[in-house]
Amino acid sequence: MTRASSRRPGPPTRTERGIPEATVARLPVYLRALTGLSDSGIATASSEDLATAAGVNSAKLRKDLSYLGSYGTRGVGYDVEYLRYQIAREIGVTQDWAVVIVGIGNLGHALANYSGFGTRGFRIVALLDADPNLIGERIGDMEVRDFAELEDIVKADRVSIGVITTPAGPAQEVCDRLVAAGVTSILNFAPVVLSVPDGVDIRKVDLSIELQILAYHEQRKSGEAGLPEVPELPAMNGLTDLPSVGGGVGA
Numbered sequence: 001m002t003r004a005s006s007r008r009p010g011p012p013t014r015t016e017r018g019i020p021e022a023t024v025a026r027l028p029v030y031l032r033a034l035t036g037l038s039d040s041g042i043a044t045a046s047s048e049d050l051a052t053a054a055g056v057n058s059a060k061l062r063k064d065l066s067y068l069g070s071y072g073t074r075g076v077g078y079d080v081e082y083l084r085y086q087i088a089r090e091i092g093v094t095q096d097w098a099v100v101i102v103g104i105g106n107l108g109h110a111l112a113n114y115s116g117f118g119t120r121g122f123r124i125v126a127l128l129d130a131d132p133n134l135i136g137e138r139i140g141d142m143e144v145r146d147f148a149e150l151e152d153i154v155k156a157d158r159v160s161i162g163v164i165t166t167p168a169g170p171a172q173e174v175c176d177r178l179v180a181a182g183v184t185s186i187l188n189f190a191p192v193v194l195s196v197p198d199g200v201d202i203r204k205v206d207l208s209i210e211l212q213i214l215a216y217h218e219q220r221k222s223g224e225a226g227l228p229e230v231p232e233l234p235a236m237n238g239l240t241d242l243p244s245v246g247g248g249v250g251a
């Protein structure tokens, strides 16, 4: 056997349980795929079926699942319900997580109205805002409450996750208040990098970055297909006296 290269990449970052972070990031994708299979009444799935449903290759999927001690049964595949339970337990979604959302504007309203969190183990316990005009507004079966109540709510409901949907300006201050109140995980939608002390996990959601990644791929696709043709200029009836390009029109 020959050695492929003398330069080896560093070891992948691993969680305390020894599962690579990249595998952890794929577990929710497998969970969603398994939920889909289960909802369609499928009791067992081969690694190929599951990989197709999750959009990954089957060798990677088998390797990922082996970290959970799940190898499937040869010739039968994986028990969908059991694997779903194993992954949910590993991610921590078999238990109920209390979440607060801070900043109930456009995005906060949309998240508050989304019913999918509850079925995935996330209980929204409070919608908080600093605007007195919003406090008391009903959204579904909840009422917007004063951000000043944060500390009491975190203590009473044992909140560990906070979602920030305020503008960028106050986001750090909101984050500091969440952390001081005892929140140890933050999902930040505000377009700003927040600092948190050790022991607090933070994740940032930025749709424009996702769109830029898609734009990058679109650009590559149009490069492969050849550049799009320059569209013809519309007929300019009667306009014959146009200045030439770079003609330096004075101010």
Ligand SMILES: NC(=O)c1ccc[n+]([C@@H]2O[C@H](COP(=O)([O-])OP(=O)(O)OC[C@H]3O[C@@H](n4cnc5c(N)ncnc54)[C@H](O)[C@@H]3O)[C@@H](O)[C@H]2O)c1
Residues within 6 Å of the ligand: 102, 103, 104, 105, 106, 107, 108, 128, 129, 130, 131, 134, 147, 165, 166, 167, 168, 170, 174, 188, 189, 190, 191, 205, 206, 207, 208
């Ligand atoms: N990550 C993404 O992909 C994405 C997409 C859209 C919007 N955003 C961001 O999400 C945030 C919210 O957007 P939006 O359109 O809902 O804004 P918005 O102005 O409609 O709502 C912001 C809310 O935050 C509240 N607020 C302001 N300061 C506060 C404070 N100190 N404490 C508590 N509440 C406070 C305001 O009263 C308001 O209700 C913005 O930062 C925006 O840039 C992110």
